[in-house]
Amino acid sequence: MKWLRGWLFRLGALFGEQRRERELAAEMESHLQMHIQDNLGAGMSATEARREALMKLGGIEQTKENYRAQRGLPLLETLFQDLRFAGRMLLKNPGFTVVAVLTLAIGIGANTAIFSLVNGVLLRPLPYREPSRLTIVWGKDDRGKPGNLGYATYVDWRAQSKSFEELALYRSWSPVLQTLEPEQLSGLRVTNNYFRTLGVHPQFGRDFRPEEDLPASSQVVILGNGLWQRRFNSDPRIIGRAITLNASTYIVVGVLPANFQSLISMDPHGGPVEIWGVLGYDASLPWACRTCQHLVAIGRLRPGVTFTQANAEMDTISSAIWKDYPKEYSAAGVILTPLRDHLVGHVSAALYILLGAVSFVLLIACANLANLLLARANHRQREMAVRTALGAARIRIVRQLLVENCLLAALGAMAGLLLVYWTPQLLRVLGEDELPRLGEVTVDSHVLLFTLGVALLTGILSGLAPAFRLSKPTLHDSLKEGARGTSTGTSRRVRNLLVISEIALSMTLLVGAGLLLRSLSQVLGVSAGFDPNHVLTMRISVLGQRYNDNQKLRQFFASALASIRALPGVQSAAVTSQIPLGGNVDRYGFHVEGKIHANPELDESAERFCVSPGYLDAMRIRLFSGRDISDRDTSTTQQTLLVNETTARSMWPGEDPIGKRVKLGGLDLPWWTVVGVVADVHHSGLDIAPTMQFYIPHAQWPFPDSDMTFTIRTAGPRDTLTSAVQQTIHALDPTQPLSRVMPLEDYIGLSVQGRRFSSILLAAFAAVALFLSALGIYGVTTYSVAQRTREIGIRMALGAQPQEVFALLLRQWVVLVVFGVALGVAASAALTRFLASMLFDVRPSDPATFVSVVFLLVGVAALACWIPARRAMRVDPIVALRYE
Amino acid sequence: MGERADVWQGTLALMVLKTLQALGPLHGYGIARRIEQTSGDLLAVNYGTLYPALLKLEQEGYIASEWGTSDNNRKAKYYKLTRAGRKQLDKEAREWEQTTEILARFLAPGKESA
Incomplete structure (x- = not known):
């Protein structure tokens, strides 16, 4: 004490x-x-x-x-003195201060912004109880890829495994809320222990009970807080009340807390899940079979159990199950994906690359500031000499200069934080669907600490060289009357070195951005297999008592299409169960007559599209051979289907697929006959090669889909047509909600959103880097011109031509640029391989990109040098000789 | 007379406290003189070192100071022992005695060889 x-x-x-x-x-x-x-x-x-x-x-x-x-406290006192002095110095040189603070604000602000992104999306723990113990448990298919599972498998897993505290299931569900205005909701059906697995409790009401999770029991749901506020006016009496979903009655048993974050969903473009119903399966249900793989398992590991241990245990269990049911699985084994990786793993590489890129920008900003300071250092030599003469120790001078810099950096950081304030909004515009957990991107204590650290580091890093340069005791010369601020060889070398590294760093960023932009343009150049222009799409879920038999359902779509086609401006119209690039994939086993494996699970699978006649026409998907499906293909005629080129090539190489027969999704249903071969359509992404696909007529599929998307090719403006189509459908049945009314092009846009996001950001950083480097080159040239004004004057007085003066300056420039570019090429070649996973159809060493970046850089550098050099050529010898 | 030893750090504080206990409130000059006299002129006190030591003791709460008037009507800052200072003096004096006693035993001739 x-x-x-x-x-x-x-x-x-x-x-x-x-x-x-x-x-x-x-x-x-x-x-x-x-x-x-x-x-x-x-x-x-x-x-x-x-x-x-x-x-x-x-x-x-x-x-x-x-x-x-x-x-x-002498240390503190002198620190205050230093701070006061630094403040005065900065106020006295407002030009310098503004440039320096702005440079730093860009560098620090960009870093803080990206860090806040990394922090919110990747670093913050998931908002569930002990999230590190949560994992998705996939079945493994014969290619070693993760896959969904059937209910019977889950029952076995749950009974036999000891690694999990809880093991729950979820499946996709998009119910239509039919209270008042019908609305399509994003939901999940889950086992009763789902929220216990996550460690989440409802705010009102209660969790699901095991006895409710059975086929015969009454149907219960839990609402998200947002949905509860939006549709039920935050009425707490909603608990125990009935609501109508998909024409059936559900009892609301709980409402989740407002801070619950809905991150787990099955539909990437469906928005956050807002409603959860119980799964209500038991093993006797036909869709609870082992091959009915439409469920995802999420588990909470017991305390102390590692992922590896759990994986090993599950592998053993899975092998034993496969032995008992050799025809129901294509392979043994499970894959555990920690929930974090499952939710944000796909964006982590891109985010860390961006963080790396933005740290380059900061380095360039530091180099620029160091250069500015070095230039200023020469003017301050006298000041420092006087201080030294009055007895200031070297360390004291270094400290004072560093304090000045840290003050600059702190100002820069504050300005940078302003920039960060708008980050979340900006990012939402760029990457709404692509980045999970965007809502958590805020400025928290971690971000502030990071900014503080970066600012201090920046202040010290950019200040060290000038500080040591200034503190060197060159008393004698500096105090001499009229001595010019002589720039010693070392300081010039340091400045040149700084500019060279700036050029090299910008080069690396430019190459990175160039590669990503080229990838983006390559991806956008990929033919999707359909023509996305002038196509309007809207989704509809048809349900209710009126559509309880197949015929009525088919009739609804047939009459809707007939009315839409009659609208002026409509060229063609159709419906499909899956819209390409819509994020929904429905795969069926594809069993070709004569080529069925002993274990049919080993047969290939293909993406299913259940469509109306006219789909190829509306989408402009090319028909290569055979015929399109038509109105004459009905439930009473031969069952027909179209296959894509990839299917034709891999299933019937060298044969004509027309007339061949297949069974779909199991062997117990009748044969389907191929009547036509169509072009491949990119369904999972423009940058992902199309897999096997087939199209079956909605009129023939035994379980006609009720959740369909209209595709309407228009001749005139789309906007007026949109409401006309909506009215037409409304006239047929006002109780059916339409959702995702959007042009087909938007699906293309959504599918490249992530790629666009990282490309645009990296390009922006590269542009900033280029600008800062240009500023650096400009500064150094200007400075050396100013320094050599007298020399240039003498040379010109002695008869040197402006061109010769120019050549003099050019020599310095060439050295900077040549070394910078050489270093940059080497660094880029070493670094771009980290981008490899984000590139498409472009090699990390793509020569075209490298060459164009070199040209761009040299061009900008030339401009940055030319402006001050031109000034030097115009120097009037008389003025120059009188200078100083 | 041999070399005069400088006052070593730490002991000066003890001497100051003891002086104040013996003489009551006293100004800096008086303390310095008293220490020199008590040491029988064996110690050379650089009077300048005394003032930081006094300040330190004051910061630690062992002594307090106030302005007063000296014998010959001069304004001077008087220092006096506080309650904490008295305790500290007892403690330090005890420790010091212990230390010297131990050292004396070490240095006493011939005891252990006997």
């Missing part, structure tokens, strides 16, 4: 400075007087008495200084 008291005392001494000084002086004075009095009494002369007293005191100033050191 003693030291604490002492420190408080000393801290207090920082204030009331003047009074204390006066007291100290008075005390010294009274001491001296008493001593002199005594000495006089001892018989000394007046002079001697005073001399002796002063000697005994050991020098009044020294004593005072010792006293002051004990009184205050």
